[in-house]
Amino acid sequence: MLDRIMHLLPPELKAVLDKLPESAMEQLEEIRIREGRPLELGVRGQSRFAASDGTLRAGSDGAYKPNADTCRKLLEKITNHSLYAMEEELKRGFITVAGGHRIGLAGRTILDGGHVRGIRDIGGFNIRIAREVVGSARNLLPKLLDKNRKSVHSTLILAPPQQGKTTIVRDIARSISYGHWGMFEHAAGWSGRKVAIVDERSEIAACVRGIPTFDVGPRTDVMDACPKAEGMMMLLRSMSPDVVIVDEIGRPEDGDAIREASHAGISVIATAHAYDLQDARGRPVLRQLLEEGAFTYVVELKRSADGFMHRVIAADRRDKLPAAAREPTATASIGEQEQAYAGMQRGDGP
Amino acid sequence: MIKLLGAVLILFAGTMIGFQQAARLAARPRQLRQLAHALQRLETEIGYGHTPLPEAMERTADAVPEPLAGLFRDATERVNGPEGLTFRESWEQAMTSGWGSTALKKTELSIMHRLGSTLGISDKEDQLKHIHLALLQLKAEEDAAREDQTRYEKMWKSLGVLIAVLVVILMV
Numbered sequence: 001m002l003d004r005i006m007h008l009l010p011p012e013l014k015a016v017l018d019k020l021p022e023s024a025m026e027q028l029e030e031i032r033i034r035e036g037r038p039l040e041l042g043v044r045g046q047s048r049f050a051a052s053d054g055t056l057r058a059g060s061d062g063a064y065k066p067n068a069d070t071c072r073k074l075l076e077k078i079t080n081h082s083l084y085a086m087e088e089e090l091k092r093g094f095i096t097v098a099g100g101h102r103i104g105l106a107g108r109t110i111l112d113g114g115h116v117r118g119i120r121d122i123g124g125f126n127i128r129i130a131r132e133v134v135g136s137a138r139n140l141l142p143k144l145l146d147k148n149r150k151s152v153h154s155t156l157i158l159a160p161p162q163q164g165k166t167t168i169v170r171d172i173a174r175s176i177s178y179g180h181w182g183m184f185e186h187a188a189g190w191s192g193r194k195v196a197i198v199d200e201r202s203e204i205a206a207c208v209r210g211i212p213t214f215d216v217g218p219r220t221d222v223m224d225a226c227p228k229a230e231g232m233m234m235l236l237r238s239m240s241p242d243v244v245i246v247d248e249i250g251r252p253e254d255g256d257a258i259r260e261a262s263h264a265g266i267s268v269i270a271t272a273h274a275y276d277l278q279d280a281r282g283r284p285v286l287r288q289l290l291e292e293g294a295f296t297y298v299v300e301l302k303r304s305a306d307g308f309m310h311r312v313i314a315a316d317r318r319d320k321l322p323a324a325a326r327e328p329t330a331t332a333s334i335g336e337q338e339q340a341y342a343g344m345q346r347g348d349g350p
Numbered sequence: 351m352i353k354l355l356g357a358v359l360i361l362f363a364g365t366m367i368g369f370q371q372a373a374r375l376a377a378r379p380r381q382l383r384q385l386a387h388a389l390q391r392l393e394t395e396i397g398y399g400h401t402p403l404p405e406a407m408e409r410t411a412d413a414v415p416e417p418l419a420g421l422f423r424d425a426t427e428r429v430n431g432p433e434g435l436t437f438r439e440s441w442e443q444a445m446t447s448g449w450g451s452t453a454l455k456k457t458e459l460s461i462m463h464r465l466g467s468t469l470g471i472s473d474k475e476d477q478l479k480h481i482h483l484a485l486l487q488l489k490a491e492e493d494a495a496r497e498d499q500t501r502y503e504k505m506w507k508s509l510g511v512l513i514a515v516l517v518v519i520l521m522v
Contacts, residue, residue, distance in 0.1 A: 011434045073436055081429060081437040081470040082402040084477045118473060 005031075005101050005127060010073035013039075016064050019054025029162075031127040035071040038063035045162075045303075075122055078103050088225075090118035092201075100130035100206025100214060130206060132214050136164070136308055137171035140329040142182040143312045144172075144297055146267070150190045151242055152176060153296035154267045156286070156315070158274040163303045165271040166247060168310075168329060170204050170214060172269055173197055173245050177217020195220040196241035198231035204247055229253035232268075236261055243267045255285045262294045276300050277313055290315055301329070357518045364517070368510015372503045377453035379499055381418060382492040385458070386485055388414045388422065389465075393481045396474065403437060403470045404429055417451040424448055425466075441466030461487045 006014060016039065017031070030042030038049045038060040048056040049063035057063065066074075078095055079086045089095045094104045106124035110117045144152045152172075159165045175181070179192030199205050199222050205212035207224040216222065221239045223231040228246050232254075235241055244261055246254070249270045261268050274280035277298050281287045289295060293315070300311045308329040391413045395406035404426050411422035421444055428440030435443075445462050465484040469477065 073434060076436050076470065077434070079470075080402040081404060082396075082400075082406075083471055084396055084474040085400040085402050087473060120472075 005097070005099065005129060008074070008077045008097060010070050010077065012070055013066060013074065016050055016052055016054060020050065020056070021054070024048075024056055028129055030129065031125075033066050033071065033074065033125040033127070035068055035123040036065055038065055071123065071125070074125060078125075087118060091116060093119065094201070096202040096206065098206070098208045098213060100132075100203055102128045102130070102201065102203060104128070130203065130214075131167070133167050133171065134174070134215070135171065137168050137175060137329055138182055140168065140299065140310050140312070141172055141175050144269075144299075145181065146296075149267075151193050152267050152269065154262055154294060155269045155297045155299060156280070156290070156295040157269070157271040157299045157301055158276060158280050159271070159301035159303075160275050161273060163301050164308045165301060166203050168301060168308060169245055169247060169269060169271055170216060173204065173220055173243075174215055174217040176243055177219040192217065192219050193242035194240065195243045195245060196235040196239050197222045197245045198226055198228050198235065198247075199224050200226060200228050200231065200247065204245065229257040232257035232261060236264060236266065241266060243269060245269045247271050248273060250283065250285055252285055255289055258289060258294055259292065268294070270295075353522070357521070360517050360521075361511070361514045364510045364514020366510070368506050368508070368513075371506040371510070374453050375495075375499045375503045375506065378455070379492050379495040381453050382458065382488055382495055384414050384418050385454070385462075386488045386492065388418055389481055389485050389488070393478060393485075396477050396481070400474075417448065420451070421445060421448045437470045438467050441469065458488065458491055461491075 006017070009017065013033070017025075020028075020041075024041070024043050027044045028041060029045070030040075032040040032042070034040070041048050041050050041056065043056070048058065049060045050056055051062055052064040075083075078097060083090075086095060090105070093106075094102050096102050104124075104126040105119055105122050106126075107119045107122035109119050141152070144155050146153045157165055157168060173195050176193050177195045179190060181190055195217060197204050197216060197220060199207065202225055204214070205216045205220075205222045205224070206214050207222055210222075210224055212220070212222055221235065221241070223235055226234070228249060229251070232244055232246060235244060244266055246258075246268070247270075249255070249258065249272050254270075258268050258270065272280060272283070272286055274283065274286065277300065280298070281290065290298070295315045298313045298315045300313070302309045310329045388410050391410045392406055395401040395409060396403075399406070401409070407422050407426040407429075411419040411426065414422070424447070425441045425444035428435055428444055429437055431440075442463055445459060445466065449459050461484050465480060468480040472480075
């Protein structure tokens with residue numbers, strides 16, 4: 001996975017990262033590059049500064065500082081030497097590169113009639129490394145099944161940033177698409193379902209020229225880089241999905257599209273930024289959707305040292321289901337995945 | 351006999367030098383025109399296609415004849431190379447090393463260098479403006495080159511022969 005990001009880095013930066021200890025390399029989550037300031041790395045959820053000899057330290061003294069030339073080279077590489085072709089990305093403030101890695105940008109914005117038209121003088125980069133964790137939703141999915149329709153219930157997944165929402169929905173999409181319903185007695189013999197993903201930020205499927213680079217299953221269609229509300233409507237009309245998956249809902253038009261989908265008998269699995277259900281009820285769009293019963297289940301997600309932890313709450317009859325303690329979304333014994341899991345403490349988050 | 355052979359050789363060489371100079375004079379406006387075509391192609395790729403620069407350069411290289419195509423292809427190869435060069439560096443290296451194989455002069459080279467330092471690092475309108483400016487400058491050079499061609503092409507052809515004849519006469 002890291003090879004894909006390494007070729008984008010300027011040689012001097014690559015030289016520093018190449019000297020990092022292997023263990024840090026495997027658990028690298030973020031590379032934060034700021035012009036003239038120390039190189040920061042996110043390793044296992046902790047912030048570290050890297051010195052030019054590859055040692056990691058908690059303090060910023062003596063850390064390697066990328067210069068203006070390095071940052072310019074990096075910007076050229078990630079934009080494929082074509083800033084003019086990235087206007088849409090610059091307006092959103094990030095670029096998604098092959099492999100699903102997202103590179104956030106910070107700098108001086110260009111305004112046009114009060115709206116941000118782009119960023120220039122880019123001085124800060126945040127490379128977030130995407131990792132695919134097959135089986136990360138193995139314990140969660142059986143709790144969301146709809147026995148009558150042999151499909152899943154509409155579900156809202158809540159978590160703060162960087163808690164693995166995207167990783168989980170990707171695995172849910174893959175499992176539904178393949179028909180891997182997990183350990184659930186009724187689910188034996190259910191076939192896979194048609195899944196449609198609206199991937200506004202190219203993170204779930206990490207499409208390159210329209211083709212997903214992550215395995216999202218054989219029955220999955222992806223509308224890449226498409227605004228969520230419009231994308232959902234287009235997919236409803238054109239691709240006849242059984243399940244629609246969207247990331248990070250929150251705008252009023254997203255609510256309308258989800259309502260439309262649930263009236264059409266389609267399950268929607270959506271994620272949103274919120275600490276817990278209480279927090280989500282504070283957001284107008286989410287509260288309305290929850291009150292209308294657009295979602296059957298709400299899942300609170302949290303990342304801990306043992307992997308992803310989840311708590312499933314029935315949204316429309318909350319009083320009947322006491323809030324249970326969080327459980328891991330995947331057991332530690334998922335065979336060959338175990339090792340990948342140990343080295344993987346985060347997904348590519350929101 | 352040897353004298354005669356020498357005279358013939360000198361005549362031949364003089365004629366050839368004259369013709370070569372004339373050919374260079376004729377080639378310069380033609381290549382300037384081709385270069386302008388290449389930049390127009392690049393302009394279209396950037397302005398309408400939003401094509402990423404390396405790909406746009408490749409397409410440009412396919413659209414123009416050698417030796418200009420080589421310049422663009424070389425720049426693309428350098429930018430994709432493992433050294434991690436910036437676009438500006440690869441462009442300048444490619445232009446400087448390949449310029450000798452063209453009939454173009456230093457003035458055009460500096461126009462291209464100026465263009466190379468702006469390509470790919472700004473928004474679309476800005477890119478188009480810079481390409482447009484380079485096109486205007488190339489057009490001025492082309493006009494001057496055409497004038498030179500009409501004025502000196504014939505002269506060089508006859509001058510080569512005449513000087514050779516003069517040298518032969520002086521030697522005899």
